[in-house]
Amino acid sequence: MTDISANTVFHEQINQILTLPSPLQKLEDEVFNKREIQIFVKRDDLIHPEISGNKWRKLKYNLLEAQKQGIGQIVTFGGAYSNHIYATAAAGKYFSFETVGIIRGDELNENSSETLHFASQCGMKLHFVTRTEYREMRELPDSNWITQSFKNARIIPEGGTTSLSLGGVGEMVDEIVQQLGQAPDYILCPVGTAGTISGIIAHSSPKTKVIGVCVLKNGTYLLNEIETLLENASMVNVGSVQNTTNTNFEILWNEHHGGYAKKTPELLDFVSKFNAEHDFDIEPIYSGKLFFAFYKHFLDNIKPNSKVVLVHTGGLRP
Ligand SMILES: Cc1ncc(COP(=O)(O)O)c(C=O)c1O
Incomplete structure (x- = not known):
């Protein structure tokens, strides 16, 4: 427990x-x-x-657990319009966590969604992967690539549900x-x-x-x-x-x-x-x-x- x-x-x-x-x-x-x-x-x-609705409710104990374990980095997943990416980036800014977003799709550029610009402004590091890579990572969030690259991070799945x-x-x-x-x-x-x-x-x-x-x-x-x-x-x-x-x-x-x-x-x-x-x-x-x-x-x-x-x-x- x-x-x-x-x-x-x-x-x-x-x-x-x-x-x-x-x-x-x-x-x-x-x-x-x-x-x-x-x-x-x-x-x-x-x-x-910026951290509204069920997003806060679902993040709360994930952030508390990270803090309790002395983990300062949150890694999570989402698409270019994800409410969860938006809220996690904002939560990172307000509660002093480094955040990384693994994003399905293209690089950040002037045509990117408002969500991605906002996340980046909050300090979230965006890591873009292809749809196939994304699917593999989403199905196996503990896959080697993720755990090797983010050794001291708390990994939260797409949608923030744990x-x-x-x-x-x-x-x-x-x-x-x-x-x-x-x-x-x-x-x-x-x-x-x-x-x-x-x-x-x-x-x-x-x-x-x-x-x-x-x-x-x-x-x-x-x-x-x-x-x-x-x-x-x-x-x-x-x-x-x-x-x-x-x-x-x-x-x-x-x-x-x-x-x-x-x-x-x-x-x-x-x-x-x-x-x-x-x-x-x-x-x-x-x-x-x-x-x-x-x-x-x-x-x-x-x-x-x-x-x-x-x-x-x-x-x-x-
Ligand atoms: C605004 C909003 N409402 C409802 C939901 C659905 O909640 P859940 O994914 O926990 O079923 C989401 C997605 O998480 C959402 O972004």
């Missing part, structure tokens, strides 16, 4: 830099009143403009319960690598049904990922007490609108209407698909008096 919760200096830094707990905002809509249900949005997008990530996500669930004064009936979140939903499952009361909206096509392999993450998380002691055998969850597999980062006109229309009518924004890749699925396919099945929380996992850039 690893216990890495007690690093007071790091916790002080966290409190200075980040907005925690993130707000739990009530979503107002006549439809909800008619159905006598209460809908809330967990505004993790407000944690920090068994330590679940503890940070669990703290979001604890905040919800505290803010609501009770465990909600449902928590809904988008699913990409399944780290976020695994943390929610492990830290939710069995009374809470956890619903994931898978943002990619053919994502059912993620059920194995969830099982493995929950199994591994039972070996580490971070965040609050977890129930890694909780099975009260369901994933909606057909709400991806064509696949990862694909957008139907219906989805884009929904997102722009939602953004025009509310005081916060969603984006079409994660939160848009979550809110769309909620309104179009989930709302009808909610029993009166239910309390439902949708997690805004960030993804909007400053």
Whole structure:
């Protein structure tokens, strides 16, 4: 068992830099009143403009563990538009870690994405590899090349999901319960690598049904990922007490609108209407698909008096 919760200096830094707990905002809509249900949005997008949403939640205990072991370098993976690369580079800047991003694709140049320019400005060293090399490294993050080149680094996989990530996500669930004064009936979140939903499952009361909206096509392999993450998380002691055998969850597999980062006109229309009518924004890749699925396919099945929380996992850039 690893216990890495007690690093007071790091916790002080966290409190200075980040907005925690993130707000739990009530979503107002006549439809909800008619159905006598209460809908809330967990505004993790407000944690920090550059390390927002589930990115912070998933990084927290990975960074704490690195710091505890005296490791000053973080190596991670992503594409040219990756939210995880963006947030890890920013976290490195704020929490004084050297960061290295292994990037799928071309060299940094004036045509590179805003994500890569930002990461580089934060001090992240970018290492570009071909798609084939990237796939090999992603499948074998402990491959010789990586471990030989970065001997004293902490290696965090694509998307930032490790068994330590679940503890940070669990703290979001604890905040919800505290803010609501009770465990909600449902928590809904988008699913990409399944780290976020695994943390929610492990830290939710069995009374809470956890619903994931898978943002990619053919994502059912993620059920194995969830099982493995929950199994591994039972070996580490971070965040609050977890129930890694909780099975009260369901994933909606057909709400991806064509696949990862694909957008139907219906989805884009929904997102722009939602953004025009509310005081916060969603984006079409994660939160848009979550809110769309909620309104179009989930709302009808909610029993009166239910309390439902949708997690805004960030993804909007400053
Ligand atoms: C903004 C945003 N929301 C949701 C997700 C999906 O979370 P997870 O990969 O933990 O399933 C991601 C990707 O990590 C993301 O960048």
